[in-house]
Amino acid sequence: MKKMKPESLMMSHGYKSELSVGAIKCPIFQTSTFEFESAEEGKRFFELAYGHRKPAPNEEMGLIYSRINNPDLEILENRLCLWDEAEDAAVFESGMSAISTVMLEFLNPGDLLLMSSPVYGGTDHFSKHVLDRFGIHLMEFSATDRIEEIRARLDASGMAHRLGLIHVETPANPTNAMIDLRAIAELAARYSTEERRVITAVDNTYMGPIWQHPLKHGADLVLYSATKYIGGHSDLIAGAVLGSRELMTRVKTLRTFLGNMTSPYTGWLLMRSLETLKVRMDRQAANAEKIAEFLHAHPKTEKVYFPGIQRRTDKDLDALMKRQCTSNGAMIAFDVAGGEAEAFKFLNALKLVKLAVSLGSTESLAQHPATMTHVDVSEEGRRAMNITGKLVRLSVGVESAEDLIWDIEQALNKVDVPQKAAPQPAV
Numbered sequence: 001m002k003k004m005k006p007e008s009l010m011m012s013h014g015y016k017s018e019l020s021v022g023a024i025k026c027p028i029f030q031t032s033t034f035e036f037e038s039a040e041e042g043k044r045f046f047e048l049a050y051g052h053r054k055p056a057p058n059e060e061m062g063l064i065y066s067r068i069n070n071p072d073l074e075i076l077e078n079r080l081c082l083w084d085e086a087e088d089a090a091v092f093e094s095g096m097s098a099i100s101t102v103m104l105e106f107l108n109p110g111d112l113l114l115m116s117s118p119v120y121g122g123t124d125h126f127s128k129h130v131l132d133r134f135g136i137h138l139m140e141f142s143a144t145d146r147i148e149e150i151r152a153r154l155d156a157s158g159m160a161h162r163l164g165l166i167h168v169e170t171p172a173n174p175t176n177a178m179i180d181l182r183a184i185a186e187l188a189a190r191y192s193t194e195e196r197r198v199i200t201a202v203d204n205t206y207m208g209p210i211w212q213h214p215l216k217h218g219a220d221l222v223l224y225s226a227t228k229y230i231g232g233h234s235d236l237i238a239g240a241v242l243g244s245r246e247l248m249t250r251v252k253t254l255r256t257f258l259g260n261m262t263s264p265y266t267g268w269l270l271m272r273s274l275e276t277l278k279v280r281m282d283r284q285a286a287n288a289e290k291i292a293e294f295l296h297a298h299p300k301t302e303k304v305y306f307p308g309i310q311r312r313t314d315k316d317l318d319a320l321m322k323r324q325c326t327s328n329g330a331m332i333a334f335d336v337a338g339g340e341a342e343a344f345k346f347l348n349a350l351k352l353v354k355l356a357v358s359l360g361s362t363e364s365l366a367q368h369p370a371t372m373t374h375v376d377v378s379e380e381g382r383r384a385m386n387i388t389g390k391l392v393r394l395s396v397g398v399e400s401a402e403d404l405i406w407d408i409e410q411a412l413n414k415v416d417v418p419q420k421a422a423p424q425p426a427v
């Protein structure tokens with residue numbers, strides 16, 4: 001049979017209708033436990049679940065208990081693997097539980113975590129205030145730092161031999177700064193030894209799983225807040241981790257004991273979302289190109305942070321985007337001419353675009369990073385990332401681009417740009 005694209009397989013992959021009275025859709029297996037056909041079968045399943053023996057050829061582990069396995073989660077995980085061409089996947093009850101489980105599994109007391117900055121606020125808090133209590137050290141680097149600078153800092157720290165995990169978020173939220181994943185994989189290889197491999201994990205929430213595939217660029221694990229594009233309808237919280245079977249066995253084992261897997265109902269909702277993932281994201285990206293263009297040309301906006309605009313004048317960014325991404329994405333940040341007062345006026349005047357945090361959903365959302373998602377970032381950090389009072393972040397949805405631009409235009413019309421030293425007409 002022809003090798004089909006993931007979007008063609010999202011309605012059927014991994015599901016056997018004969019096991020569910022012919023139902024065309026996978027039912028919700030709202031059950032905590034599963035009946036064994038015999039005591040011998042129960043014994044065999046447990047041997048595999050606890051790794052007491054290797055599976056025989058063609059032997060699959062059976063269903064035991066929904067914290068360990070459930071058909072909605074297993075089929076969802078099989079489908080998620082297709083987009084990133086991963087060997088295995090695990091779904092979690094939130095993006096934060098996916099991220100924190102990976103950090104807890106691959107870091108031990110005394111180890112060093114190397115992390116890009118800025119990262120999602122929850123990730124930032126977990127690494128600084130929770131991992132810290134377990135004696136795990138943190139070193140941050142900025143999306144704009146050169147690899148040689150990072151290496152020099154690692155070498156000077158005296159901690160390089162304890163480097164356990166590199167966690168990267170690219171593009172960085174909210175200003176879309178891009179990190180070269182190939183360079184990060186080379187960095188991990190340089191600090192890996194025979195006994196100890198440095199693991200790289202990439203939070204791909206902003207670009208994945210359609211527009212960027214970190215595993216193809218040398219990452220070991222790819223992480224998602226499935227609340228965002230994968231869920232895509234602002235109606236659930238979930239997360240995912242993907243990677244090699246070997247690493248995923250470790251992630252799934254810790255998940256079994258933390259008990260932070262997603263529920264069958266959320267798994268079912270996510271399968272429904274995956275059927276339209278490609279069409280949604282294609283439309284969102286096409287809308288974002290048009291909106292970024294409009295914002296770029298508008299007299300009441302200043303800088304527009306969108307790779308599609310920035311790569312025109314930044315050759316390095318253009319080369320990196322060509323290598324690493326298949327789209328400019330659908331997240332735009334831009335400065336409203338003036339400051340916080342003008343940005344607020346714009347946000348309050350929006351009619352179609354909703355004023356809310358989160359991203360990647362069918363409806364367009366706008367928010368103010370400096371006072372909302374990034375309020376916890378230090379003053380200095382905010383300045384380094386251009387997160388000022390005038391910055392607005394826009395997550396572009398699937399609405400009509402014409403209607404979105406109409407809304408943005410009428411909201412910008414409500415903004416009175418302070419005239420700085422404009423020449424006064426003679427009276």
Ligand SMILES: *Cc1c(COP(=O)(O)O)cnc(C)c1O
Nearest residue numbers: 094095096120203205225227238
């Ligand atoms: C939202 C988000 C998270 C956290 O995900 P939750 O599903 O809210 O737990 C992590 N990383 C990024 C980049 C996000 O946008």
